[in-house]
Amino acid sequence: RELGKWLGDARLSAAKENTAVNNVHGEGFIAIGGFTLPLTPSLVRLKHRASVHVELFRVCVGRILHDQAVLCLKQIMSSVTTQRTSIEDPVARCVLLRALTTCLGIWLQYIAMHGNSGHKCADDILRVMRALSDVQKMTGVPSASIIGSAFALNEGAVVAEAAAAWVAAFNVLVVTKPDKRLEALDMVYPLDKYAFSRDWRERVFVTRAVASLCAPGSFAEKYGLLDTRPALMSWLAFAIDTVAGGVAPLAAALCARSEFLVLSQAATSSSTVGWCQSKAGAAVAAALRGKHKHKTASGGEAHVSVVGNHPGALLTSKESAFRVAVATLVAKEIASTMHSTPSTTQQKLDLEVMATIMRKLPPMANRLFKEASESSTADISGGASLSAKSSVDEGASATRLAHASVVSGVVKSLVAHCSTMLARADVECNGKSALAFPAFIPFPPAHASSWGVAQPSGRVSYIGDVVAPLFENDAVELVQQQVRAIDALRCTYADGDDQRGELVLQELSAVTCGVLEAMTGAQAWASRELALANAIARAVSHQSGSDNVVLKQYLPHFVLSALQAPQKCGARRIMTAVKVLSIVVSSRDTDVQKPASVLNVMALPLIVVAHESMVGESYEHHAATAVASVLMDVLVPLLKDALGDRGTGSTMSNSTAASNATGQQSSTSMSASSAATKSSASARERTTREVTMAAPRPYFPFPGARPATVATLTATNTAPAPAPVVHQAPIAQPESTTSISTPKAEALRALSTNAVWRIICAHVSVSVAFLTRVALEAPVNSEIVASSSFQVIVGKKTAALNESPRLAEITRLRQLLRGAQKATKSALAIERKEVERLMSDALKPLPESFRQNGVDAAVRWGLATPLAPNAFVVEEDAQERTRRLVFAAVQFLTHVSKLQGNGFAEVSKHEASIQAAAVFLLEPSRRAAGTTSNTATDVALKALLQTLDVRIMELPPKQTALSSRPGRRR
Secondary structure, X not given: OHHHHHHHHOOOOOOOOOHHHHOOOOOEEEEOOOEEEEOOHHHHHHHHHHHHHHHHXXXXXXXXXXXXXXXXXXXXXXXXXHOOOOOOOOHHHHHHHHHHHHHHHHHHHHHHHHOOOOHHHHHHHHHHHHHHHOHHHHHOOOOOOOOOOHHHHHHHHHHHHHHHHHHHHHHHHHHHOHHHHHHHHOOOOOHHHHHOOOOHHHHHHHHHHHHHHHOOOOHHHHHOOOOOHHHHHHHHHHOOOOEOOOHHHHHHHHHOOOOOHHHHHOOOOOHHHHHHHHHOHHHHHHHHHOOOOOOOOOOOHHHHHHHOOOOOOEOOHHHHHHHHHHHHHHHHHHHHHOOOOOOHHHHHHHHHHHHHHHHHHHHHHHHHHHHHHHOXXXXXXXXXXXXXXXXXHHHHHHHHHHHHHHHHHHHHHHHHHHHHHHHHHHHHHOOOOOOOOOOOOOOOOOOOOOOOOOOOOOOOOOHHHHHHHHHOOOHHHHHHHHHHHHHHHHHHOOOOOHHHHHHHHHHHHHHHHHHHHOOOOOHHHHHHHHHHHHHHHHHXXXXXXXXXXXXXXXXXXXXXXXXXXXXXXXXXXXHHHHHHHHHHHOOOOOOOOOHHXXXXXXXXXXXXXXXXOOOOOOOOOOHHHHHHHHHHHHHHHHHHHHHOOHXXXXXXXXXXXXXXXXXXXXXXXXXXXXXXXXXOHHHHHHHHOOOOOOOOOOOOOOOOOOOHHHHHHOOOOOOOOOOOOOOOOOOOOOHHHOOOOOHHHHHHHHHOOHHHHHHHHHHHHHHHHHHHHHHHHOOOOOOOEEOOOOOOOOOHHHHHHHOOHHHHHHHHHHHHHHHHHHHHHHHHHHHHHHXXXXXXXXXXXXXXXXXXXXXXXXXXXXXXOOOOHHHOOOXXXXXXXXXXXXXXXXXXXXXXXXXXXXXXXHHHXXXXXXXXXXXXXXXXXXXXXXXOOOHHHHHHHHHHHHHOOOOOEEOOOOOEEOOOOOOOOO
């Protein structure tokens, strides 16, 4: 009766006063998390009545009146939900939750002293815990406020108090009835589920609760958690959060655990990590208590300000650096214990957590980043002051940078130390869904839609745009880690498990060709994409030659399948693949793939691309630029190595500098009798041979045109490969280079193979075809020049024009060029058919599953990507494309002609065509007509003629018609 009277008199009514107006000066409530909240007179009365409930609860527990004690708890809990929302006034809810925590602490103390006698109340305690874990109910706000705002700090104070009360209730529960432990832990487990919650209040609640359970020396350590590994694995998912107050305390708890040898002992650059390791449980308590103006019991106020920031506040740069340091240690800890985990079940759980992190971390990071970006423009309602809005703006800008640093640090640490585990989790846990490991690195930004791409307006609102530059310095190492991990996994599934082995191969194609496919060539990303191409080239070049499926299977198919894609997309893919090929071929490392072994496999796709660029009447297709990349990035450096003059440079700027130094070469006149230049018998034979195509085929530039080569390669060939036919004798390899390994020796070995020499011959034909086409289009002037600018030529003057030696020479040269153009097309078509016949069987077809994944495929293999066609950047100016093609063709022909023996003979077959083309391309009137002239190209063309020992000639001069009478002057 007395108890009921006291409970009635001390009823907990709702506080209605505004703390901003009626606060009691000099007195405040110190809440968990570092908050000091003002009190009003009604809140002071509420605090006093809550203290009365605490004393009544103490009496009930002391008299073993557990039912009445639970009634006190229920009355406090019911009063929490009747108070004003935490946005309006968080103090009332914090006061009541602190009273609840105190009551549960009294109960736990009594049990420790007098033994367990409250097991009948376990279900009531579970109900209290469920209510405490409902953050919407505890705060009274259906949706979370903007992180960093004053409203979010109010909600963070309530969530911190609720988490402390939940841990106190958990301690009582596991002591009174231990078999209810798992049921209680289900409220916060699985941790990876709550790590990706859309409500930041749930994430803060769970991390603070688990940090209290994991703290060394805590009551829950003895009765609560049997395994702290789930917290270790899931912390990496929590680490990318933009809200403070939860992730750092959990990190401090993990660093204080002695069973984690790396986390508790390894040295880092962060002094705060060392402080957490040395202070152990005291550091965790200080982090949960939060930063206050007064000194903490454990000292280290600077460290407490890093790990004990207010719940609901924005991530700071100092806490970001602390999280990155801990992420590195956590990844090392996981890697060190990955093989020592005794339980197969535990290994499976770890892999499932890793698979979840790979799938959900990129979209979660992108969403958090967009929220931080949009918080500055959000409408902060509820009477917030202008200063509050300004603080949110400044905090959002700083948080974006700090958040990007954390995300990049977490991903780098995982890939650098746990690549094998990530690859295995991707294969064993993702099933038939899209592979997540290849897209886990946001580099390039266009690689994964979950990471995001740049907005057309240029406004950065995707985290991939900010994080990708942070990966440039580590791109080589990270890509190599991915390739090594997948290679190791291939050996694991080599026997018995065909399905997983095929998934591993798809992973390997995705981290190589899938990344190349996503490169757009945009100027803003040029340096990143070049760094990544270099990383992929270095990674795949170090694979074993006999089992290098990337260079021997994936890359050739990638180039061939690009011919099916839209123009810009396909051209960009080919140029990107050529860049990787050039890096591999020109590598100076001793343990990489040799140029001969790489180019022997790439002979078929390179010749097919060269032929496709010549199909049709014009060469305006963007793939012609890809042929120029093959010439300048692959073949010219190879020839320079063979000639021993790589140091001379091959760029257009070097040629321009050379032309300025040497000046213009002299020219000689061209007569009609000297135009008949000799040609070898084999050249005449190749000129007269006609090409018979098996069936009419559409011109490659139109999307949907599928080259016959690609179609035939997808089916398994059962017929044995015919014996290789030697295409003219290749370059003879000197005996002195057969036993040494130098760039020159390797280049000569490559040129001595039949496949590489076929590439050289095919591109000689392409280069000559380019020169003849550009020469035929040159606007050479053939009119008669009158002596008077007012002279009108009519009648007999026109007849004199038709009989002009200049016009006759132009007509003759154009006929010669048309014949040469037709001959080179025929020769290249024959070369393609011969290469398809001899080398198609050597290129292993792709598995059917590679082409059956539709829009979710990691590699599109010729299909259009989710990116818009205009996202792929190629040279749009036709004149600039022509200039690059001519320069590349001339440079290539010059270096081939410098090869002793068959190199000079192969180019000299076309010396008549080259000489005729040079007449038009070097014609002075062509420049006067308005056509753009390039000094570097002119100098290179003259150098080619000089190498071939061919004279530089000119057209006959224009005739001058003399005026019979003076022109009429006005």
